[in-house]
Amino acid sequence: MDKNIAIDSSLRTVEWKDNKVVMIEQTKLPNELIFVEYDDFNQVANAIKTLIVRGAPAIGVSGAFGLGLAALQSKATTKEELLSDLEDARKILFATRPTAVNLGWGLEKIMNVAKTGETAEQIREIVISTAKKMAEEDIQINKAMGKNGAILFDNNDTIMTHCNAGALATVAYGTALGVIRATRESGKNVKVIATETRPIQQGSRLTAFELKHDGFDVSLVPDTAVGYSMANGLVNKVVVGADRIVKTGHVFNKIGTYQVATMAKQHGIPFYVAAPLSTIDLKTKAEDVIIEMRKGSEVTGIGDKKTAPDDIGVINPAFDMTPPELISGIITEKGVATAPYEKSIPKLFEANN
Ligand SMILES: CSC[C@H]1O[C@H](OP(=O)(O)O)[C@H](O)[C@@H]1O
Numbered sequence: 509m510d511k512n513i514a515i516d517s518s519l520r521t522v523e524w525k526d527n528k529v530v531m532i533e534q535t536k537l538p539n540e541l542i543f544v545e546y547d548d549f550n551q552v553a554n555a556i557k558t559l560i561v562r563g564a565p566a567i568g569v570s571g572a573f574g575l576g577l578a579a580l581q582s583k584a585t586t587k588e589e590l591l592s593d594l595e596d597a598r599k600i601l602f603a604t605r606p607t608a609v610n611l612g613w614g615l616e617k618i619m620n621v622a623k624t625g626e627t628a629e630q631i632r633e634i635v636i637s638t639a640k641k642m643a644e645e646d647i648q649i650n651k652a653m654g655k656n657g658a659i660l661f662d663n664n665d666t667i668m669t670h671c672n673a674g675a676l677a678t679v680a681y682g683t684a685l686g687v688i689r690a691t692r693e694s695g696k697n698v699k700v701i702a703t704e705t706r707p708i709q710q711g712s713r714l715t716a717f718e719l720k721h722d723g724f725d726v727s728l729v730p731d732t733a734v735g736y737s738m739a740n741g742l743v744n745k746v747v748v749g750a751d752r753i754v755k756t757g758h759v760f761n762k763i764g765t766y767q768v769a770t771m772a773k774q775h776g777i778p779f780y781v782a783a784p785l786s787t788i789d790l791k792t793k794a795e796d797v798i799i800e801m802r803k804g805s806e807v808t809g810i811g812d813k814k815t816a817p818d819d820i821g822v823i824n825p826a827f828d829m830t831p832p833e834l835i836s837g838i839i840t841e842k843g844v845a846t847a848p849y850e851k852s853i854p855k856l857f858e859a860n861n
Pocket residue numbers: 562563564565670671672673674677678683684710748749750751761762763826
């Protein structure tokens with residue numbers, strides 16, 4: 509592994525290059541940093557479903573790029589035919605993962621601009637240019653979010669994270685880790701404690717990897733040591749990402765987030781969520797959000813090594829819900845929302861923000 513990898517805005521998790529989608533093959537980290545190239549939207553759909561690319565903003569942009577490939581693959585010569593082919597591709601990309609709202613948001617944004625094209629060629633051009641613009645905006649959004657969040661953190665804080673809400677969950681820079689990067693850039697010295705985040709270990713494989721390569725003092729804890737870390741004064745604050753936030757302030761994030769938030773409340777530790785507006789869903793009620801259930805083999809083994817007996821029942825939700833009363837603030841590119849969230853979250857969308 510190249511010890512001099514720079515995991516910052518210079519390294520893109522996913523990008524459009526020569527009419528192909530290029531992404532980091534995240535299931536190979538931290539052992540190998542491999543880039544894969546796709547020219548078929550079905551390959552992008554598979555990459556999202558199998559977590560080759562993961563993280564709400566990253567899969568939103570990947571879905572948009574997937575529609576760009578679908579536009580190039582389509583043999584359509586008329587607007588109607590091409591829109592029909594794009595809708596077929598949208599359904600396949602949308603069905604890959606149900607919880608992160610960014611995927612649906614990214615696909616809908618592309619479909620809406622596609623309808624503004626008059627000819628098949630115009631549609632192809634606008635779809636690809638809009639997807640590329642979405643990717644560039646993601647980085648700027650993360651940096652704005654970082655600045656808004658940095659003021660909440662103090663010099664010499666030790667900050668706990670859960671899962672990976674870093675450069676590897678976005679196009680670059682990250683959401684929760686973007687706040688940590690911006691805090692350092694503001695001149696404050698911070699340390700990080702990353703939870704392992706079983707079963708897929710986004711914390712140990714991805715967060716520890718990217719923070720180490722970005723020069724941070726990062727320590728790893730098993731998920732079972734969250735309470736110990738907080739009870740023994742090792743944690744000053746927590747910041748995590750999100751996959752969907754509803755207007756009441758209920759946050760849907762990687763499984764285990766609810767436990768971390770509950771422990772933080774118990775120990776009087778501020779618990780923040782960092783997410784772009786594209787992760788906020790003003791329409792869906794908390795009780796109607798679909799929690800992705802993943803295959804049991806992720807829990808009964810690590811890689812190809814079995815760690816549990818055969819034929820046992822497994823409950824493997826990929827996400828859980830953290831209620832607003834456990835959340836100190838929701839950091840976005842438009843500012844920080846605080847309780848009561850049903851009043852503060854809609855304000856983030858007001859034009860003068
Ligand atoms: C900045 S979004 C990151 C968010 O997505 C992760 O889930 P997954 O790795 O399954 O895509 C996790 O919930 C992170 O907080």
